[in-house]
Amino acid sequence: MNDQVQMLLDNVKQFCEQNIKDIALNIERTRIPDKIFTALREQGFIGANLPSSSGGADLDRASYDAILFQIAEYSPSVAYYVYMNNSIILPLLLKSGKKELAADIISGKERVGLSAGNILEGVGIKTTFQETAIFPSRLMISAGNDGSIVLLKGTFEESGRKSLGLRGLGIGIKSFxxxxxxxxxxxxDIEKIFVESSWEQAAIFLGLSQGAIEKAVEYTKVRKTFNFPLKDYSPVAFRLSELKSDLEMMKFYLFSEDGDREKGMMLKTRAADFSRKATKYALQYHGGYGYLEDFGVEKFYRDSVALNAVMFRTDVDRRILAESIYKSKTGYI
Amino acid sequence: MDFDLSPELEDYRKKVREFAIKEFREDIAQKHDLEEKYPDDLRLKALKNGIIDFTNPWKTMLGIEEMCRVDPGLGISATVPYFGAEILLLHGSDYLKEKYLSKVAAGQKIMGLGVTEPGGGSDVAGLKTNAKKEGNKYILNGSKMFITNGSIADFFVTLVRTADPNPPSKRHRGLSVLVVESVFKGFSSSQLKGKLGVRATNTAELVFNNVEIPEENLVGEEGKGFYYVMEFFNISRVFVAAQSLGIAQGALDMATEFLMEQEKNGISVSEELKFKLSEMATRTEAARLLMYKAASYLFNYKPNPTITSMAKGYASETAAFCAETAMEITGMTGLSTKLERFFRDSKIMEIWEGTSEVEKIVISRMILKGDGNE
Structure with a gap:
């Protein structure tokens, strides 16, 4: 890891301590508040990876990933918000010539959400549809059933149902x-963006994992059972040490490697699985207290599965990785 | 070796399933999950419809499994008002059985079990709540944590320290069980909100501040409390295995339905996903057989703690595995459906009534003592 990345990690950590740490629970209860959007904008995190000609900060891949990694340690919802804007929404808008809207997003005047499916019918006419949405807003990017990606303006109805995770983004089935x-x-276009942002997705998986592991390490130092701290028990100490070792190796890879597409897919695949394992053990070692939201570890457990659903298509992404290794059509049966 | 249930049990299983499908509607399940509110009406309906049947423990076990298969939060809520009853049944005086247990069976009262303490967790013998005998009553001080039915129960079968352990290293000595009513002066409870799952169930912290307990509320003999509670865990762990199995089966049902729908819509389902489904089904079946074996020992009055811990430990891990794998199979679709609730509900199975780690301690200890298996 170079000095620039380390310095950025330290700075973003400080930002998170000041802006996110104390309200991380509220972010999950009520969606990301306005003051976080303001702070992200002021810090230059929205548009961080984009060229300065588009209003971005022109950061390199590792530096951008350092931002995502560090924010995810505190709030995976906020990290995903930065990712979806920087890696999906803004590139799509810029490519289609919507420079004004892109500038408005970077300056904080506009916010855009994503919907997941390919069910929007009748592109170009007024219509209604129901779909799982990430960060539902009056402006949404959705997929039409004709293979198009569309920007839509409209209204949506809130439903009472909460998503499993990433609740700060208000994920849910909405009527538009x-x-x-x-x-x-x-x-x-979106498929290409998705694959090419594997490094960024891996950064979020790993940041979330670090958040959970750190909490478990601290808790097992102070929590006693049968007169000994949990850390003194070999299954606990060995498992957490293994998880921490795996995490450190993947972090090294994340921040040291070049931005090769195939390597990014490899890391993302490992990081996605790892995040589920790490958060599960982190919760388990908190015992009953881990089951309560106030302890802040169950959030990571939910978010790891939600992020897997949102960022890791178990069949599709594994096939893309397999095809990049075999250099031919593979894994389709 | 006959793996089939009797026609009577099969009929009962069907009856419970029909009841759960009819009564545990998704809107009701969602409401109680969101509001963290105990469904008292369902408890009474289950009782009135003969769904809760304590005359046959096989029925209790199958009933729990079938109800949790439809919704874990509501299923556990309908069956948990009797939590701890076996301690009274096996060791309580006729007076206690008549005064407390008969009313629970009639649906007039709800009970709870007070064992876990703040900071205590699995270390039952390390509890600090104490009861000092003064004349014909005990004076109770201390607190209990993560108590199911904590703020709705009328009374609690409570494990307390009535004497210092002798010698001090034998901490499990000097513990006794008392029945504590929630209306006793000095008793207070506060509901724990913000649980990850099983949010329809009520969980609370209990505080005892100089609570006076009549001496006739002592269950069994003074100093035998630890053994009573461990004996109870040998029973209740089979029922937690049934809760877990219900969750695993429910998650399997939903993943199967999802993949069948995909194929129906002409979407090819990869072998990778089909293999995941196979693993869910295999583990669920293995957990079921292990649970039946543990139940068979227990219900024939020869409990086998090793098999019981294996059944509880394996079934609970299977519940978490199946719920997680079903989430993986369904992807974005699963995030906002009832499957996500199953995922949240499943995790507590690996924690309550003995964590997975505690089950492994029991299993290895018994094996190394040479009484691991038949």
Whole structure:
């Protein structure tokens, strides 16, 4: 890891301590508050990876990933918000010539959400549809059933149901009524973006894992059972040490490697699985207290599975990785 | 070796399933999960409809499994008002059985079990709540944590220290069980909110501040409390295995339905996903057989703690595995469906009634003592 990345990690950690740490629980209860959007904008995190000609900070891959990693340690919801803007929404808008809207997002005037499916019918006309949405907003990027990626303006109805995780993003099945839709790309564009941002996705998985592991390490130092701290028991100490070792190796890879696409896919695949394992043990070693949201570890357990659903398509992503290794069509049966 | 249930038990299983599907509607399950509110009406309906049947422990076990298969939070809520009853049944005086247990069986009262303490967790013998005998009553001071039914129960079968351990290294000595009513002066409880799962169930912290307990509320003999509670765990762990099995089966049902729907819509399902489904089904079946074996020992009055801990430990890990794997199979779709609730509900199975680690301690200890298996 170079000095620039380390310095950035330290700075972002300080930012998180000041802006996120104390409200991390509230972020999950009520969605990301406005003051976080303001702080992200002021810090230059929105648009951090984009070229300065587009209003971005022109950070390199490792530096951008350091931001995502460090924020995810405190709030995976906020980290995903930064990722979805920087890696998905802004590149799509810029590619389709929507520079003004992109500038408004970077400056904090506009916010855009994503919806997941390919069920939007009738691009270009007013319509209604129901779909799982991430950060539901009046402006959404969605996928049409004709292979198009569309920017839609409209309204949505809130539902009472909370998502399993990433609750700060208000994920849920929403009913949308569109006023205006316009094509801003094709499905292949978003597919390419998704694969090429594997490093960023891995950074979020690893940041979340670090948050959970650190909590478990601290807790097992002070929590006693049968007269000994939990850390004195070999299954606990060995498992947490293994998890920490795996994490450190993947962090080294994340911050040291070049941005090769295939290596990014490899790391993402490992980091996605790892996050589920790490958060599960972290909760388990908190015992009953881990089951309570006030201890802040159950959030990571939920978020790891939610992030896997949102960022790791178990079949598709494994096939893409397999095809990059075999250099041919593979893993399709 | 006959793996089939009797026709009577099969009929009962069907009856419970029909009841759960009819009564545990998704809107009701969601409401209680969101509001963290105990469904008292369902407890009474289950009792009235003969769904809760304590005359046959096989029925109790199957009933728990079938109800948790439809919804774990509501299923546990409907069956948990009797939590701890076996201690009174096996060791309580006729007076205690009549005064307390008969009313629970009639649906007039709810009971709870007070064992775990703040900072105590699995270390039952390390408890600090104490009861000092003064004349014909005990004076109780201390607190209990993570108590199921804590703020809705009318009374609690409570493990307390009535004497210093002798010698001090034998901490399990000097413990006794008292029945503590929630209306006794000095008793207070506060519901623990913000649980990850099983949010329809009520969980609370109990505080005892100079609570006066009549001496006739002592269960069994003074100083035998630890043994009574460990004996109870040998029973209750089979029922937690049944809760876990219900969750595993429910998650398997949903993953199966999802993949069948995919195929129906012409979407190819990879062997990778089909293998995951196979593993869920295999583990669920293995957990079921282990649970039946533990139940068979227990219900024939020859409990086997090793097999019981294996059944509870394996079934609870299977519940968490199946719920997580079903989430993986369903992807984004699962995030906002009832499956996500199953995922949240499943984790507590590996924690309550003995964590997975405690079950492994029991198993290895018994094996190394040479009484690991038949």
């Amino acid at each position: 009524s569109t006023e205006k839709t316009e094509e801003i790309g094709r499905k292949e």
